[in-house]
Amino acid sequence: MERHVNMNEISDGKKYKSNDMVKLGCNECEGCSDCCRQVGNSIILDPWDIFMLQKNLSKNFEELLGEILELHVVDGVVLPNLKLRQNGEGCVFLNEEGRCGIHAFRPGFCRLFPLGRLYENQSFVYFLQTGECKKERRTKVKISKWLGVAPLAAYEKFICQWHYLLKEIQQAAKEMEEQELRKWSLYFLQEFFVRPYDTEDFYIQFEDRYQKAKELSCNVQGK
Numbered sequence: 001m002e003r004h005v006n007m008n009e010i011s012d013g014k015k016y017k018s019n020d021m022v023k024l025g026c027n028e029c030e031g032c033s034d035c036c037r038q039v040g041n042s043i044i045l046d047p048w049d050i051f052m053l054q055k056n057l058s059k060n061f062e063e064l065l066g067e068i069l070e071l072h073v074v075d076g077v078v079l080p081n082l083k084l085r086q087n088g089e090g091c092v093f094l095n096e097e098g099r100c101g102i103h104a105f106r107p108g109f110c111r112l113f114p115l116g117r118l119y120e121n122q123s124f125v126y127f128l129q130t131g132e133c134k135k136e137r138r139t140k141v142k143i144s145k146w147l148g149v150a151p152l153a154a155y156e157k158f159i160c161q162w163h164y165l166l167k168e169i170q171q172a173a174k175e176m177e178e179q180e181l182r183k184w185s186l187y188f189l190q191e192f193f194v195r196p197y198d199t200e201d202f203y204i205q206f207e208d209r210y211q212k213a214k215e216l217s218c219n220v221q222g223k
């Protein structure tokens, strides 16, 4: 989720790359599951997250919807987010021990926390949100290890492409007539989330869909 904030107020003021060591270690969240509770619809999922859920739970998008996911509109574009339990008990994947039931294939948003990403010049850097995790005496961990995604370079390229494509579409959405916006939003949802990904190489499949969407976006904006 994009936020417009003063970096000096929410971070240690430093910018990091994936090889940097940052005070992230929290003893594997021993006894705490705060960031899996009362998060509303803020855990927005991207195509990689959906690919991982589909692959590991052997369910298609429609099957995930309702059970695990819900949809909401973010700046004119329909996006999926993780569902919370009705009784205020947090994320549907939080188990009785207060641990993540899908740790190995948890969404990128969950992997990142309490890091954030600062996007600039068609790229991004990481920053540490200092007020988010309440654990004290945190240990230094390399960001790449914290994220636990391999190959990280391909993942980071995808993250960047997705962010800027989304931004472009959201920007264009402001100028669109209602009917055109509905058509675009449906295309976006269908192409990047509903249409299943093969279980192997996500990045090749994403690249193909991304290039087509970029082309369409340029045509719509008359570039």
Ligand code: SF4
Pocket (backbone or CB within 6 Å): 026, 028, 029, 030, 032, 033, 034, 035, 036, 113, 114, 132, 133, 134, 135
């Ligand atoms: S608040 Fe910190 S310690 Fe608690 S679950 Fe989140 S990251 Fe782990």
Ligand code: SF4
Pocket (backbone or CB within 6 Å): 035, 036, 043, 082, 091, 092, 093, 094, 095, 099, 100, 101, 102, 103, 106, 107, 110
């Ligand atoms: S997917 Fe796992 S880490 Fe993410 S909010 Fe749910 S329980 Fe927490």
